[in-house]
Amino acid sequence: MxxxxxxxxxxxxxxxxxxxxxxxxxxxxxxxxxxxxxxxxxxxxxxxxxxxxxxxxxxxxxxxxxxxxxxxxxxxxxxxxxxxTAKTERNIRKQSLEEIFGKLKRAKSSGNHRSPHKGTSDENSSDVRAFQFGDNLDQISMTESIRNAQINNGLGDDLVIFEKDLEVTDRESNIQTSTVLMIDISHSMILYGEDRITPAKKVALAMAEIIRTRYPKDTLDIIVFGNDAWQIQLKDIPYLEVGPFHTNTVAGLELAMDLLRRRKTKNKQIFMITDGKPTCLKEGINYYKNSFGLDRKIVNKTLNIAAQAKRLKIPITTFMIATDPYLKKFVHEFTEVNQGRAYYSNLDGLGGFVLEDFERNRRKNVK
Missing domain, CATH: 1.10.10 (Arc Repressor Mutant, subunit A)
Known part of the structure; x- marks a missing residue:
């Protein structure tokens, strides 16, 4: 086929x-x-x-x-x-999450909403980790610490507890994060005998499921972009198809930023999955298109929108399913302007990169 x-x-x-x-x-x-x-x-x-x-x-x-x-x-x-049926749609989300996230190496403590800074509404979680300089004494888990001391130092009458024996109850920050996931549905997503849209759909389903189950206070908006950009619902993802479209990255980013402006959360981010260069702009009712190389007019507009997102403190993480040197150079420039991140991922590793970076951004962005 x-x-x-x-x-x-x-x-x-x-x-x-x-x-x-x-x-x-x-x-x-x-x-x-x-x-x-x-x-x-x-x-x-x-x-x-x-x-x-x-x-x-x-x-x-x-x-x-x-x-x-x-x-x-x-x-x-x-x-x-x-x-x-709705049952199958739920099953596909769970399967996508397990397929992508279940294979990732989990840290020793894998709680929700962990933050490097203490927030105003922190609560103790059920996760325990090694003591670090700066932890409060009331976080120390005495049961775990005494057990470590017994194992490491012997069961004598005078039990000695060293710093290396201490374990603390981790804390969770209840700060919300709003994420927009952009999926490229231009024709190139099925070119060259390679199905790129299916892995992108799996990533969207896995992200939706992990937010629903682990971060229920977070928000996830999903948009697709080709000649234009539009928002889709969670139930629409399995039915996504690639169209005869060019790649209007600007339209996708403008819609993503508009959605994030409406969110009251402090922490906001954009994840963009694409395999091609921006090749399209909309000017009034007309489309300006150029699939040959990197069109300076389209590129400048794309870089301007990246700078605008930076001013709004919205980092953009780009997952580029391509390795062409000139495209990598463009993505590098785009990422520098936004101060975001960029990954050049193959299809097999795409899901792992997206979900790992999703969690990393949450920890970094919460202040």
């Missing part, structure tokens, strides 16, 4: 039922086929013929029946069209 690369299926879920294994593949295919249930099931059948995913006891038809019975898909009464 043009635009997608599939590797040989490996059965890594031997302890799971056939239904669970097929459900995992089916949900991956739903993202690839923009939520089209019929196309996803058709391709799943092709994979079954090629890799024998099912056997004589349980076939694809049984799987489809179970999807209906368990509420993963529904069938329209009038035309018989199969559609996704």
């Amino acid at each position: 043009i635009g997608f690369n599939f590797s040989e299926y490996k059965n890594e879920g031997k302890d799971k039922s056939t239904f669970e294994q097929l459900l995992n593949i089916f949900q991956q295919l739903l993202l690839i086929f923009a939520g089209n249930v019929s196309e996803a099931l058709s391709y799943l059948s092709d994979l079954d013929r090629q890799y024998q995913l099912t056997d004589d006891k349980y076939g694809i038809a049984d799987f489809i029946d179970d999807l209906k019975k368990q509420g993963y898909i529904s069938e329209e009464k009038q035309d018989g069209e199969l559609t996704l």
Whole structure:
């Protein structure tokens, strides 16, 4: 199939039922086929013929029946069209989060909203970490510290506790953060036989899920940009498709900044996932487009918007799915103007980079 690369299926879920294994593949295919249930099931059948995913006891038809019975898909009464349910959309978010964030190396203490500075509404968390210079004495966890001293220094009558034995209860800052995630949906996101939009959708779903579950007071707005830019809802993400668009980065950034202006939170940030250079501007009702190289008119406008974001104290983190030297030079200049960050990521590492930097920015930005 043009635009997608599939590797040989490996059965890594031997302890799971056939239904669970097929459900995992089916949900991956739903993202690839923009939520089209019929196309996803058709391709799943092709994979079954090629890799024998099912056997004589349980076939694809049984799987489809179970999807209906368990509420993963529904069938329209009038035309018989199969559609996704809210249950499947939630499942895809959770799967994306586990696929991306579950593989990251977690720190010893992985609590919520950790900050290098003490806020006005800090509360003790359930996380314990090693004592550091500057920690308050009332943070010391006596149970953990005494146990460390017993292990390290022996169980004598006169127990001695050294600084290295001390552990403290970490504190959480209740300061909110507002994030806008920008996703490039220009035509280049499926060019050259590589599907780049599906990993971008997984990242958006994972970010939405981690904010909903770990940082419920935070906000996440998601926008897409091609010739124009517009906001989408969480439920729209699985159905995203690449269009015949150029890349109007300016429109995306202007919309992102407008959304953040409406937020009352102190800490604000923009994450931009793109694989191409800015190639489009809107001038009144007309579009100024140039796909050949870096057009100075478009570049200057893009740099101006980056500087404007800096004045508003909105850092922009750019995740560039490209390695062309001239594009890297542009992104470097863009990042310097904004004082943000830039990553040149392959598709496999994209999710990890985004989520790690999301947490790093939170710790850095909270003052």
